[in-house]
Amino acid sequence: MKAISTITALVTAAVLAFLPLTASASDASPGSATVFTRAYDTASKNVTLTFDADWWSPGNPDEVLRILRDNGITAAFSLTGRYVEKYPDQTRTLLAAGHKLINHSYDHPYFTQLSQAERWAELDRAEAAFNRLGYTSGGWFRAPYRDGYQDAGLNRDLAAHGYYVNFDWTFDTTGYTGASTDTILARVRQYTVPGATIVMHLSSDSTDTAALPSIISTLRGMGYGFTDPYRAVTQGLIGAKYAALGAQHSALGAPRSGEMAATAAGTSAVQWFGTGRIYWRNNLGAFEVHGAIGDRYFGMGSVSSFLGYPKTDETVTPDGVGRFNHFESGSIYWSPASGAQLVYGAIRDKWSALGWERGFLGYPVSDEVGVTGGRASQFQGGNVYWSTATAAHEVHGAILARYLQLGGTASTLGLPVGDEHDIDGGRSSDFQHGTITWNATTGAVTVATDN
Known part of the structure; x- marks a missing residue:
């Protein structure tokens, strides 16, 4: 259950959207989680729907999923570890439908009152519960009670433990308080802005499930469409590349970070995903690297290595057996028999000629x-x-x-x-x-x- 104080902690469009990560000098792991109170795209009239679940009651996941399915909407579910342990069947039903899982801690404490070790233990216990059912948050977090969600120390602790996305929200419907549908819809009309992330609650005493069809129809009547959480945290040419590859259904999986500067020069960007990364440079475009080739490239130092930036996506070789990525100063080739190997310069030119x-x-x-x-x-x-x-x-x-x-x-x-x-x-x-x-x-x- 949200603390009552969060009712007044509304995020308006003029104040908060997201907190960008500090640029890294060489595609290093993020030093701080990115806080998303809205999607990157704050120009288009789209919103993201999300649901929090603590553990006191299971709610009605089947009905929520039916409504989302009938409306073609992919949402995010912010679950505590205790909810997952107590209601494993409901959890499987939610996540098998393709909605995004967010780590909402194990038992919903105030994170500003915890040490770093205690924060990490909360994350680990929840993640272990997810893993036992075959799922992972993939490094996405939402602060219980919205406590300290913009605290610099908390976001450093999250990143230090591999949580690079702090998926916050723009406004709460307050259905968890038992608010009437009219009250919920009034808040929707008042606080919805382009790119908004709307939080509702899955608990059995929440009125959000009953109001959900009206919420969706009201938003559409206001001219809004729906984006999914995976796309909400991508933007620009990297976002376009991710979408073209199939987004979360591609080999890259879900985003693992926000967009970052790939180097200190400021004319490049990178975003990390579950199994790879997408790089952009202004004179090259956006290309992805993943899998065994990605492991090799990242291990070399990626863009700070002599290879430089990718010039192709991972591509099937003409013989149909292997894969390759071309980079500014060489290539990495992979096949089941040979593994991922680096070839460049005059030797690569000779190999090419042959x-x-x-x-x-x-x-x-x-x-x-x-x-x-x-x-x-x-x-x-x-x-x-x-x-x-x-x-x-x-x-x-x-x-x-x-x-x-x-x-x-x-x-x-x-x-x-x-x-x-x-x-x-x-x-x-x-x-x-x-x-x-x-x-x-x-x-x-x-x-x-x-x-």
């Missing part, structure tokens, strides 16, 4: 590494070597096997100076200080050095 993964080299199975005199990358079907003196050349098959037996680039042969090529009766590769030849008839491999 047909990428559909060529005889197949997928990269290592990153580019330093070798004696230059650089090299391993592929499924051979190696590519590079130096400033010799450029990039491939070595494969029986010739590569012998070359590696001799010590590779550390041998007297040095680096390759050409690709493997046809000769009478077989194949040959030339090196800085010699040649390796393969006989097609006998399979014999011979080595000739300059010494």
Whole structure:
């Protein structure tokens, strides 16, 4: 149940929308949760519907879901851990319908009266209850009693524990007090603004469920439509990319943060999602990175690494087996057999000229590494070597096997100076200080050095 003091704690359009995250210098994890009292989009006449549930009574989830379903609305449900433990069947019904789950603490205490450790324990106990049913809040929080929701220390504590979205509300219908439908609708008419987040209550003594059809029809009569909580926390080109990918139904899942500056330069942005991120830079556009490729990229330092910003979304390779992202200064390729590997520069150019993964080299199975005199990358079907003196050349098959037996680039042969090529009766590769030849008839491999 909300504290009575929250009735007067209304948020007007002129005062509060959301508190942006502090820009990070290198796509670092947020240092503070973003507080959303309204959606990012405060120009369009859309609202988000949300419901709080404590634990005193289950409410009527079936009826709420029926009304939302009939009206095509996706809402958010802010649940305590005790509600989930006490009413697991109702919880499953709510969340199986695709509505957003928000961590509302375990047993609804005043968060300003708790230490950091106590706050984290409240979050963990609630999350454990969600997890036992197969669900997660994904790092979304709503403050019980709206207590301290804009407190800087609380939002730092949330972020330090992986909660980057503090999903607040614009106004409360006060149905939890037993308000009449007329009173609820008067508040809807008075306090609704573009981007508003409306909070109602699921408890059995709340009048919100009975008033819900009238709330929806009144809002539509005022010219308002409905956005879902997933879209409410995205905006601009990142939001458009997220929507085009399928939003919460995409591989990215639900948003994990608000939008942040990707670097201190101020001409870029990033938003974190359940399994990846979307990056935007003013001269490149917005692209997503996720999964194993994302793990590799994020582990390297993402935009602060030499790869820079993504230039493509994760894309299926032409052979249909793997995935790749191109970045400003290289690519990461993944396949089930090879994992996620980095390839760039002249070695990538050579691989490209030989047909990428559909060529005889197949997928990269290592990153580019330093070798004696230059650089090299391993592929499924051979190696590519590079130096400033010799450029990039491939070595494969029986010739590569012998070359590696001799010590590779550390041998007297040095680096390759050409690709493997046809000769009478077989194949040959030339090196800085010699040649390796393969006989097609006998399979014999011979080595000739300059010494």
